[in-house]
Amino acid sequence: MKKTLLIGLLLIVGCSSVEGQKIIHTETYDDGTIKSISYHKITRNIIEKIKYQQFDRNGQKKREGTYKDGKEDGLTTT
Numbered sequence: 001m002k003k004t005l006l007i008g009l010l011l012i013v014g015c016s017s018v019e020g021q022k023i024i025h026t027e028t029y030d031d032g033t034i035k036s037i038s039y040h041k042i043t044r045n046i047i048e049k050i051k052y053q054q055f056d057r058n059g060q061k062k063r064e065g066t067y068k069d070g071k072e073d074g075l076t077t078t
Contacts, residue, residue: 020041020042020043021041021042022039022040022041022042023039023040023041023042023047024037024038024039024040025037025038025040029057031057033055033057033058033059034055034059035054035055036052036053036054036055037052037053038051038052038053039051039052048067048069048070049067049070050066050068051064051065051066051067052064052065052066052067061077063076063077064076064077065077
């Protein structure tokens with residue numbers, strides 16, 4: 001069974017705004033090594049993925065890419 005860890009980093013400017021909040025979502029293999037990390041940001045009422053990294057079981061980076069407006073943007077390395 002996959003273990004999933006959700007870590008939210010809050011960067012709040014003022015007490016009434018959550019805009020600029022960043023979320024990092026980490027997924028692990030059964031042995032605890034990192035399987036993937038995805039980076040998201042909140043703008044208004046939208047959660048948008050901005051970057052993704054995927055790793056194989058021995059910790060080597062397998063895939064990495066950036067996103068803009070919900071679509072892959074720029075160079076994706078594999």
